[in-house]
Amino acid sequence: MHEFASAKTFKVFVSSPGGMESDRCIIADEIAxxxxxxxxxxxxxxSLVAWPTSIAAGTADYTQAVINRQTRDLDVLIxxxxxxxxxxxPRASSGTEEEFDLAFxxxxxxxxxxxxxxxxxxxxxxxxIDPHQFFMVRTFREKAHRLGVLYHDYSDHEELRSKFRLSLxxxxxxxxxxxxxxxxAIQEDDSPALAQVVRLxxxxxxxxEDSPQRAPQGAYDYLIPLAPYRxxxxxxxxxxxxxxxxxxxxxxxxxxxxxxxSTGSIQTPGQxxxxxxxxxxxxxCWFKTLYRAGYRLGSDRFIDDIANRTLANFKLEISVSxxxxxxxxxxxxxxxxxxxxxxxxxxxxxxxxxxxxxCEVRGLTLQVWHERNANS
Numbered sequence: 001m002h003e004f005a006s007a008k009t010f011k012v013f014v015s016s017p018g019g020m021e022s023d024r025c026i027i028a029d030e031i032a033x034x035x036x037x038x039x040x041x042x043x044x045x046x047s048l049v050a051w052p053t054s055i056a057a058g059t060a061d062y063t064q065a066v067i068n069r070q071t072r073d074l075d076v077l078i079x080x081x082x083x084x085x086x087x088x089x090p091r092a093s094s095g096t097e098e099e100f101d102l103a104f105x106x107x108x109x110x111x112x113x114x115x116x117x118x119x120x121x122x123x124x125x126x127x128x129i130d131p132h133q134f135f136m137v138r139t140f141r142e143k144a145h146r147l148g149v150l151y152h153d154y155s156d157h158e159e160l161r162s163k164f165r166l167s168l169x170x171x172x173x174x175x176x177x178x179x180x181x182x183x184x185a186i187q188e189d190d191s192p193a194l195a196q197v198v199r200l201x202x203x204x205x206x207x208x209e210d211s212p213q214r215a216p217q218g219a220y221d222y223l224i225p226l227a228p229y230r231x232x233x234x235x236x237x238x239x240x241x242x243x244x245x246x247x248x249x250x251x252x253x254x255x256x257x258x259x260x261x262s263t264g265s266i267q268t269p270g271q272x273x274x275x276x277x278x279x280x281x282x283x284x285c286w287f288k289t290l291y292r293a294g295y296r297l298g299s300d301r302f303i304d305d306i307a308n309r310t311l312a313n314f315k316l317e318i319s320v321s322x323x324x325x326x327x328x329x330x331x332x333x334x335x336x337x338x339x340x341x342x343x344x345x346x347x348x349x350x351x352x353x354x355x356x357x358x359c360e361v362r363g364l365t366l367q368v369w370h371e372r373n374a375n376s
Contacts, residue, residue, distance in 0.1 A: 010075040010175050014050040015099045017086035023120065024050065026161050027078060030168055043176065049074075064089040064098055074113055076171055077103040082120040084133035085140060093136045100140075104147065104343075108230060112178055114171045117144055117151035118160065139257075146256045146345045148225035195232070196368040200224065205249070205350030206358035216264050217248075219351035224366070226318075227256065227343035233369035234318040236346070239362045241311045246355035249348075250276020250289075251316055253324065256343040266349060267294040271341060275326045275334050276349065277303065277312075284308050288333050303328065316346075 014027055028048060035046040048054065049071060058066040071077075079100050086094035092101055100115065107113050119141060144151055152167065154160040205220035215221060226234065240249060252260065254272030262268045274291040278300070284307035287300040317325040322339040325332055350359040 009045050009047040010172070011047050011049060011073060012076040012078065013071045013074050013099070014048065014078045014080070015096045016080035017082065017084050017094060017096055019084070020080050020082055020120070022157060023080050023082075023160060026157055027080065027164060030161065030165050034168060034172060038172075046076075046172070062090055064091075064095045067095065068098070068102060071099065071102075072106075074103065074106075075175060076114045076116065078116045078118075080118050080120065081137055081140065082122070083124050083129055083137060085136040086133075093140065097140055100144075104149075104227070108228060112175075114174065115149060116164070116167050116171060117149055118164065119151060119153050120160075121153050121155045122157070142259070143256055146223060146225055147227050147343055194367060194369055198366040198368070200364040200366060202364065203348075203361045204358065205348075205361065207352050207356050215266075215351075216261050217266055217351045217353050218357075219261070219266055219349055221260060222348040222361075223260075224346040224348070225256075225343075226346055229366075229368050230343060231320055233320050234316075235367040235369070236316045236365070237314065237367075238348075238364040239311065239313050241360040241362065242358060243310050244279070244352065244355075244357040244359070245281045246279060247350065247352055247357040247359055248276050248278040249350045249359050250274060251326070252347040252349055253318075253338065253340075254345055254347070255340050256345050260345075260347055262294075265294075266351065267291055269294045273324070273336070273338055274349075275324075277328065277333075281355070286312075290334055303331075303333070 012031055014024055016024060028050070031046050031048050035048075038045045051067065055067055055070055058069070060066045060069060077099060079096055081096065086096055089095055089098050092098035100117070103113050103115050107115070119137075141151075152163045154163055203222055205222075207218050224236070242249070252266070252272060252274045254260070254268075255270065258270045258272060259268055266274065270293060272293060275288070277286050277288050279286050286303050286309065288303055289300050290297045312328050313330075315325075315327050317323075317327075319325075322337055324334070324336055324338050326334045348361065348364075350357065350361075
């Protein structure tokens with residue numbers, strides 16, 4: 001990894017599908033302007049890398065790999081996406097997505113790299129839109145959102161210039177403030193230790209015809225991107241309170257490349273599991289249910305014989321070896337080995353099908369532990 005202490009230039013790479021030349025020119029102008037100002041103030045300048053002017057010809061297993069080899073030591077990746085993603089590669093739906101994936105993986109691995117992502121809403125002629133390409137753009141947008149990447153939309157070039165200038169200035173400030181001697185990766189210790197505590201928002205999940213939550217089965221979802229904590233031991237804990245006569249509540253653990261819902265159901269095919277508890281109107285007891293890749297594994301099973309309960313404490317544990325444990329009031333409901341190929345997402349879900357329901361979630365806390373000696 002390069003050190004900022006010795007660097008006179010920050011390396012910036014601009015990635016986009018074809019057809020966005022005007023947009024790229026605005027980006028280049030803003031980078032040149034900031035770099036010129038930095039040079040006058042004897043501070044690090046910006047070096048713009050972009051296809052095809054700054055990428056040398058070469059050979060590799062596939063074409064995109066030639067570009068990847070020359071953009072390993074970036075400080076900033078700028079992605080511009082319009083109504084198409086571009087040509088697929090062996091690893092992604094396009095070169096732009098592959099460059100995004102590599103930068104994101106590098107950031108998770110401790111490299112100090114910033115990602116600036118913009119989506120164009122500039123009007124285009126309807127007959128010029130390729131439906132498949134447009135679908136891939138929507139999929140990529142959803143993936144970025146689930147990974148916790150904050151992006152901007154712009155409807156014209158002036159809006160792009162204004163929003164990009166703000167983002168670039170903030171990124172440059174962050175780069176300059178970075179401590180050259182600091183190691184941003186979590187350091188391993190000789191014994192297990194708590195590395196980070198993330199306190200998340202309380203919430204009320206309920207059926208409401210006026211709510212923007214229009215998901216299948218009347219579901220309310222709360223997404224928690226776990227990619228920044230991949231290969232860490234995690235513990236998510238919360239308290240659930242509900243007096244609803246009919247409800248379903250639980251978690252969905254799934255691959256970030258997949259959709260949260262199918263057209264009419266919470267269940268989806270693919271790499272995902274759903275573990276939930278529930279209650280029916282004709283019973284006073286809670287039950288548990290497990291789905292994997294959209295298929296129910298076994299029948300509903302009553303948790304205990306305690307009737308008319310309204311409150312429970314839950315914990316989800318994810319080990320470094322991809323073992324998941326889901327428990328309620330200290331009693332383990334499910335345990336399984338479930339690796340995720342890409343970056344994992346966790347969704348808290350509450351739903352009532354056609355019934356009215358209300359679930360209060362309190363004290364939602366994510367604990368992140370050191371990797372080396374974290375017990376599985």
